[in-house]
Amino acid sequence: MTHLLNIDMAMVDWARAQFALTAIYHWLFVPLTLGLAVVMGIMETLYYRTGKEFWKQTAQFWQRLFGINFAMGIATGIILEFEFGTNWSNYSYLVGDIFGAPLAVEGIVAFFMESTFVAVMFFGWKKVSKGFHLASTWLTGLGATISAWWILVANSWMQHPVGQAFNPDTMRNEMTSFAEVALSPVAVDKFVHTVLSAWVLGAVFVVGVSSWYLLKKRHQEFACKSLRVGAIFGLISSALIMLSGHHSAYTVAQTQPMKLAAMEALYKGGNDQALTIIAGINPFQQPDYEAEDEAPLKIAVPYALSFLATNDLHGYVPGVRDILDGYTRPDGTRELSLDEKIERGRSAISALAEYRKQKGEGDSELPALQSSLKENMPYFGYGYVTERSQVVPYIPVCFYAFRVMVGGGCLFILLFLIMLWKPKTWSYWLAILCIPVAYIVSEAGWLVAEFGRQPWTIQDMLPTWVSVSQLGSSSVMITFLLFLILFTTLLAVEINIMCKAIKKGPETNNP
Amino acid sequence: MTYIFLQHYWCFVVALLAALLVFLMFVQGANTLIFSLGRTADERRLVVNATGRKWEFTFTTLVTFGGAFFASYPLFYSTSFGGAYWLWMVILFSFVLQAISYEFQNKMGNLLGAKTFQWLLVLNGILGPLLLGGAVATFFTGSNFIVDKGNIVDSQILNPQSSIFNPQLIISRWANASHGLDALLNPWNLVMGFAVFFLARILGCLYIHKQVEDKAFDNHNRIVQPLLRSTILFLGFFLAFVAHILTCEGYAVEPQTGVVFMEPYKYLHNLLDMWPLLVVLLIGVVFVLFGILWSLTHKAYKRGFWVVGFGTVVTVTVLLLLTAWNDTAYYPSTADLQSSLTMQNSSSSEFTLRTMFYVSLLIPFVLAYIVYAWRAIDKKELTIDEINADHAY
Numbered sequence: 001m002t003h004l005l006n007i008d009m010a011m012v013d014w015a016r017a018q019f020a021l022t023a024i025y026h027w028l029f030v031p032l033t034l035g036l037a038v039v040m041g042i043m044e045t046l047y048y049r050t051g052k053e054f055w056k057q058t059a060q061f062w063q064r065l066f067g068i069n070f071a072m073g074i075a076t077g078i079i080l081e082f083e084f085g086t087n088w089s090n091y092s093y094l095v096g097d098i099f100g101a102p103l104a105v106e107g108i109v110a111f112f113m114e115s116t117f118v119a120v121m122f123f124g125w126k127k128v129s130k131g132f133h134l135a136s137t138w139l140t141g142l143g144a145t146i147s148a149w150w151i152l153v154a155n156s157w158m159q160h161p162v163g164q165a166f167n168p169d170t171m172r173n174e175m176t177s178f179a180e181v182a183l184s185p186v187a188v189d190k191f192v193h194t195v196l197s198a199w200v201l202g203a204v205f206v207v208g209v210s211s212w213y214l215l216k217k218r219h220q221e222f223a224c225k226s227l228r229v230g231a232i233f234g235l236i237s238s239a240l241i242m243l244s245g246h247h248s249a250y251t252v253a254q255t256q257p258m259k260l261a262a263m264e265a266l267y268k269g270g271n272d273q274a275l276t277i278i279a280g281i282n283p284f285q286q287p288d289y290e291a292e293d294e295a296p297l298k299i300a301v302p303y304a305l306s307f308l309a310t311n312d313l314h315g316y317v318p319g320v321r322d323i324l325d326g327y328t329r330p331d332g333t334r335e336l337s338l339d340e341k342i343e344r345g346r347s348a349i350s351a352l353a354e355y356r357k358q359k360g361e362g363d364s365e366l367p368a369l370q371s372s373l374k375e376n377m378p379y380f381g382y383g384y385v386t387e388r389s390q391v392v393p394y395i396p397v398c399f400y401a402f403r404v405m406v407g408g409g410c411l412f413i414l415l416f417l418i419m420l421w422k423p424k425t426w427s428y429w430l431a432i433l434c435i436p437v438a439y440i441v442s443e444a445g446w447l448v449a450e451f452g453r454q455p456w457t458i459q460d461m462l463p464t465w466v467s468v469s470q471l472g473s474s475s476v477m478i479t480f481l482l483f484l485i486l487f488t489t490l491l492a493v494e495i496n497i498m499c500k501a502i503k504k505g506p507e508t509n510n511p
Numbered sequence: 512m513t514y515i516f517l518q519h520y521w522c523f524v525v526a527l528l529a530a531l532l533v534f535l536m537f538v539q540g541a542n543t544l545i546f547s548l549g550r551t552a553d554e555r556r557l558v559v560n561a562t563g564r565k566w567e568f569t570f571t572t573l574v575t576f577g578g579a580f581f582a583s584y585p586l587f588y589s590t591s592f593g594g595a596y597w598l599w600m601v602i603l604f605s606f607v608l609q610a611i612s613y614e615f616q617n618k619m620g621n622l623l624g625a626k627t628f629q630w631l632l633v634l635n636g637i638l639g640p641l642l643l644g645g646a647v648a649t650f651f652t653g654s655n656f657i658v659d660k661g662n663i664v665d666s667q668i669l670n671p672q673s674s675i676f677n678p679q680l681i682i683s684r685w686a687n688a689s690h691g692l693d694a695l696l697n698p699w700n701l702v703m704g705f706a707v708f709f710l711a712r713i714l715g716c717l718y719i720h721k722q723v724e725d726k727a728f729d730n731h732n733r734i735v736q737p738l739l740r741s742t743i744l745f746l747g748f749f750l751a752f753v754a755h756i757l758t759c760e761g762y763a764v765e766p767q768t769g770v771v772f773m774e775p776y777k778y779l780h781n782l783l784d785m786w787p788l789l790v791v792l793l794i795g796v797v798f799v800l801f802g803i804l805w806s807l808t809h810k811a812y813k814r815g816f817w818v819v820g821f822g823t824v825v826t827v828t829v830l831l832l833l834t835a836w837n838d839t840a841y842y843p844s845t846a847d848l849q850s851s852l853t854m855q856n857s858s859s860s861e862f863t864l865r866t867m868f869y870v871s872l873l874i875p876f877v878l879a880y881i882v883y884a885w886r887a888i889d890k891k892e893l894t895i896d897e898i899n900a901d902h903a904y
Contacts, residue, residue, distance in 0.1 A: 064902075067614060074570060075610035081577055082603055085592025090663065092593065093682050096585020097859045104582035105870050107575030112877045115567035116884045122902050123564055128887050136884075167860070171660040171682075172585075174860040353664040466663065469593030470681040475690060479600055486604070490611055493622045500620030 011473035012465045015087040018480040020450070022079045024443060025487045029073035031442050034148060034195060035202010036066045037141025042229055048134045058222055059137070060125075061506035062206070065498060067122060072494050076487065087476065089469035091457050098164050098175040099154055102182070106150035114143030148198075149191050156187035158458050159449070160255040166377050168355050168370065173461070186255060189248045190449075196241040197445055200412055203234025204431070204438040207419055209502055211428035219505050227419060235416040241409060246308060252452075253309035253317065256459060258391065259452030261320045262398035264305060265295040269319035269327075275304030278403065283396045286389075289320040295399075320395075324388050336379075338388055341460075345383030348376035381461045390463070393454040401447035408441030517864035518854040521583035522835045523828075524871060528576040529647065530827035533707060534820045535569040536640050538562040539609075540708075540715030543636035544737055545629050548719060553895050554727050555629065556617070556903070561722045561893050562715070563613040563904040568881070570610060582867055586658070586857035587842055590683035594656045595646070595691025602642045609635035613904045636715075637708065644707025648700040650834040651756050651778070653845035655686040655693055658852070686846035702752045709745035710823060713738060717806055717816035724892035731810040742803050756833075757782070762840035764853050771840045771851045781837045788836075792829040798822025 040062040047055035081103060085092050092099075120128060120136035128136070163180030164173045175181060207230040213223035253260045261269065264276055267289040280297035281287055287295065306315040316330050326337030336344070351372040358365060385391055415434055418427045453459065457467040512520075541548075541562045549555030581588040592599050608631040615621050616628035662682050687693055694700050716738040719728060727733060761777020764770070774780070782789045802818030835841035840851035858864065897903070 060902075068618065071611045071614035074567070075607045078570065078574055078606055078610070079603055081574055082592060082599060085577075085581065085588045086596050086599055087593070089589040089593025089683050090681055092581065092589035093586055093660075094663070096581055096588055097863050100578065100582030100585055100588070100859065101863055101867055101870075104575070104578040104867060107571065107578040108870060108873060108877060111571040111574055112881060115571040116881050119564050119567060119888055120884050123888055126901060127890070132887070170860070171663070175863045175866070178866045349664050353661070356661050356664070466680055468681070469589075469596065470684045471593075471596055471690065472688070475596060482604070486607065489623075490615075493615055493620075494611075496620040496622055497615060497618045498620075501618070504619065 011471060011476055012468055014473050014476035014480055015468050015471075016464060018087060018476055018483065019080075019083055021480060021483055021487070022076060022083060023450070024446065025483075025491070026073065026076040026080055027443060027446050028439060028491070029069050029076060030144075030148070031198035031201040032069045032205055033066065033073050033144050034141070034198035035200070035205065036062055036069070037144055037202075038199060039202055039206050039226075039229065039233065040066055041138045041141055042233070043226075044134050044137050048130055054221070057507050058226060061222070062226075063121060063137070064501055065209075067118075068494060068497050068501065070118065072490060075490070079483070087469055087471070088457065088467045091462060091467035094172050094462060094467075095161075095164075095458060097172055098157065098161075098181060101175065101178065102150045102154040102157075106147050110143050110147035110150060112143075113139055114147060117143065145195060148195055152191045152194055153182055153184070153187045155449075156184055156190045157181055158456075159190075159453055160184065160186040161458055161461055162186075166373070166380070168352055168373055169359070171352075171356075186251055189244065189251050193241065193244040193248045194445075196237050196244055197442060199237035200234055200241060200409070201438045201442050203230045203237060203416070204412055204434050206230030207234060207415065208431045208433075208435040211419075211423075211431035212502065213505065214423075215425065215428045215432075222506050227423070231416045231419040234412060235420065238409065238413045238416060245406075245409070249308045250311060256452065257318050258320065258323050259393065259398070259448075260309060261318065261323060262393045262395045262452055263402040263448060264317075265395055265399045266305070266317065266319040267295075267321055268293045269317045269322045271306065271314050271316050272303055273305040273309070273315075273317040274300035274302045275308060276300045276399075279399070281396050281399055283400060285396070286392070287395055289392065289395065290388075320392055324391070338382070338385070338391060341379045341382040342385055344376045344379035345381060345385070347383075348373055348380045349383040351376065378460065381456060381458070381463050381466070384463050384466050385455075390455055393452050397447055397451045401444040401451065404444040405441055405448060408437055408444070412438065412441075512865060512868065514861040514864070517861060517868060518858045519836060520868060521579075521858065521864055522841070522854055523832065524874075525576065525580050525583060526828045526831035526835075527824070528572060528579055529831055530824045532569065532572045532576055532643070533640075533710065533827045534714065534823045535565070535572050536643075536707070536711040537714030537718045537816070537820070538566045538569045539636040539639045540711030540713065540741075541636075541719055542609075542632040542715070543708075543712055544715055544719075545633060547737060548716075548728070548733060550727070554725065556898055557723050557725055557728070557893060557895060558719060559613065559616070559629065559632065560898050560903050561719055564888055565718075566609065566613060570606065573606065583859055583864060584852070584854075584857045585859060586683070587852055590656055590658060590852065590857075591646075591654070591842065593681075593683055594685035595649075595654065595694065596685075597689070598642060598646060598691030598694055601638060602646070605635040605638040605642075609639070617904055636711070640708040640711040641704040643704075645694055645700040645704035647707070647831070648697075648703030648752070649694050650831065650841055650843075651703075651759075651761075652697050652699050653762070653843040653851075654691075655689075655846045656683060656844050656850060657686055657847045658683050658844070658850040699752065699755055702748050702755070706745055706748035706752055709741045709748065712741040713745060713803060714816065714819060714823065716741065717802070717819055720806065721813040721816045722889060722893055724894050735807055738803070738807060742807070762843035762848075762851055764838045764840055764851075764855075766838050769853065769856060771843070771848050771853070773848075777839065778833050781833045781839060784837050785832075788829050788832060791825055795822045795825030795829065799826060 040059050043055055043059035043062060047059055117136040117139040121140050124133055124136060162184050163175060163177035165176050167174045207227055210223040210227035210230060213219045265279060265281055277299045279295035281295050303313040305317055307313050309315060309317045318327050324338045326335055328334050351369045355369040355373060415431060455463045457464050541558060545555050545558050549558045612628040612631045616625045660682055663680050716734050720734045757779040760773045760775050763772055763774035763777050799819050799822035802815040802822060805812050806815030835854055840853045842852035844850040
């Protein structure tokens with residue numbers, strides 16, 4: 001029996017791994033698409049305004065790289081949408097009434113805009129007017145950005161479900177306010193922070209590629225001007241991302257305190273909390289948060305975590321144990337302990353089962369059951385939890401990914417400043433090195449957001465093991481491996497094509 | 512707007528998107544002919560570049576079709592995609608391969624060679640229409656699944672201490688281990704799959720005929736032979752499928768109780784009950800036949816693509832509506848009749864459908880800019896000179 005159950009749990013893990021794999025691959029390509037969209041838009045606008053052939057060729061060069069990257073973004077993106085259905089069948093039914101809408105809007109509003117105008121951008125140089133072409137280039141980028149908006153609305157809803165209510169008659173969550181879903185503060189934060197991070201990556205890419213030409217003393221005018229545009233764009237984006245990052249951390253503290261505690265490896269919280277810069281956490285083992293009070297070898301900035309999480313240097317930040325045991329918030333309200341939440345969750349499940357049994361039989365207990373259900377529904381997902389460890393995300397990944405994200409962001413600010421102030425040979429090398437670093441930083445941001453949400457597919461409402469499809473672990477393992485082989489092969493091809501295109505360079509008069 | 516109206520409206524939108532997808536699979540159809548229409552490297556490049564300027568529309572329509580189905584009928588999404596796992600995975604794999612094959616095939620540094628990517632386009636050209644056609648046929652023939660919404664609570668009540676995944680929690684379950692591949696064992700699904708496949712080839716031939724200007728393709732026989740072969744095979748498979756569905760038992764729903772039962776000649780009854788659909792279906796079929804025959808017999812006639820395309824959209828839309836409107840179960844279960852999905856038991860809430868209705872009002876605007884951009888790119892026929900001088904795949 002144990003063996004069989006283990007196999008089933010393996011299926012959940014394979015389904016998670018497959019989704020993570022496809023999302024990680026997809027997120028390799030999307031940020032560059034969003035970032036280059038702005039850069040090539042700026043270049044073409046300069047061509048439109050000055051009429052100089054130089055800017056046209058510059059824009060065309062970045063568009064060529066955009067095109068190579070764009071194809072892989074599309075290829076990896078289609079899988080993600082359908083994987084909600086293929087691997088997460090229960091999830092798709094239970095929240096499809098809310099979650100499906102942003103995906104449909106994304107298709108109707110964003111994808112068609114992107115796919116229509118990208119064709120004009122690539123093939124329309126001699127077929128449409130300069131103005132229409134410029135508009136097509138910007139609309140391609142706008143389509144990609146709107147697409148990001150809707151998918152991040154969907155993702156944010158998983159992190160912080162709003163604008164919905166459970167309907168016991170249909171046995172699912174249903175939307176009650178489209179505006180609350182589409183304009184949720186979490187969605188706004190996530191969109192701003194994610195798109196800005198994509199712009200930073202695009203800027204690092206442009207600065208890095210331009211630096212390579214400067215080192216090789218090729219296409220120097222093109223490289224100098226591209227580098228300047230890239231560095232200014234990157235610096236502005238970085239300044240904005242610091243603000244959005246602070247706001248995102250504040251929102252996470254309010255809506256997903258366990259995620260913040262995992263990011264900080266904060267086991268026992270309190271007032272006046274320091275922000276950890278680095279600590280000695282074993283990356284391959286979940287720390288003993290039940291016994292330890294803080295991570296070993298911790299170097300921290302006093303009061304900074306309290307400020308980040310509450311906008312108050314002395315604010316209260318709960319740790320992992322506080323969240324598990326329950327705590328009193330500064331406003332006097334009490335956060336329930338895990339045991340209490342489990343009890344409430346089980347009450348919700350029992351009330352729902354009873355409601356279904358008695359419905360149609362005209363039983364007078366139905367209103368009482370509805371009332372019990374409504375009261376306990378916020379904890380529904382906890383009814384499927386049996387152990388404390390199940391609700392704690394894997395701390396080492398959250399902890400290190402957060403530091404890689406923030407540290408990388410600081411490095412890029414430094415890079416952009418150097419490039420604008422006094423670039424030297426060593427800084428060109430640094431810029432080239434920063435291209436792969438930017439990808440690692442970008443993926444680290446994704447890891448913080450998604451690992452920190454575990455074990456929930458929808459925060460507090462649905463754990464991963466209740467969200468899946470009824471599939472054998474071997475089926476999902478096979479498709480995982482097929483995707484891994486396919487995407488890795490295609491990535492190798494893409495990188496090689498990209499390198500050759502960069503080596504060939506733009507078709508400017510200055511070789 | 513009543514809830515019933517919204518359910519019918521969204522059924523129409525999804526059917527229309529599916530029909531547009533079948534039409535836009537002219538890209539796949541033409542790609543299966545890369546090596547027969549294109550006998551030299553330049554000719555093959557012409558075929559690839561002609562469809563390469565349109566493949567994103569097919570792709571986007573497929574994604575939007577999925578999104579719209581998810582938003583309006585989430586129980587279908589969770590049942591079909593989660594159940595027929597392998598069928599959908601094979602379809603998705605083939606589309607992934609297509610997406611990169613255009614961009615990568617003639618680029619410097621392509622590690623796998625241009626021909627590899629051309630063969631991947633052929634593979635997608637075969638699997639895409641064949642399997643999507645087969646999947647669509649299951650709306651008539653049924654699929655092997657069971658739905659029980661109570662699973663998610665009943666099973667947990669029985670075993671609340673289960674600390675690990677309990678498969679009995681799953682709402683929609685496939686009734687056998689094949690996870691969708693069993694659909695290919697039903698000959699009628701294959702018949703529909705082949706009909707869509709050959710229709711895609713017909714549309715592909717007509718698009719190349721319309722869009723490519725080259726001596727080789729001006730030779731009418733280059734187009735006529737594959738067009739004729741595909742037409743004969745398409746008609747054989749399509750008429751056989753239509754004859755089958757008009758004479759077979761269908762999955763009817765008792766509107767008051769929601770009980771599903773088998774009704775002889777159900778789809779024929781649907782056509783007769785909803786006679787305007789019958790008229791529209793006949794118009795669609797006439798357009799398809801006229802477009803093909805005129806293109807076969809008139810060398811200079813290049814509008815066949817649009818005529819057949821219009822007929823395709825109309826015909827497929829009507830066929831799909833027959834599976835859902837007029838108290839019909841659109842996704843029938845052969846494992847448990849009462850698990851069959853109907854518009855009423857599987858749609859989103861009235862609030863969501865109404866909200867999405869307002870979003871769908873943007874569709875005409877989207878269509879308008881698509882038409883404008885499409886015309887801008889296609890107003891001149893594609894030549895090998897343009898490919899050599901301009902951005903090309």
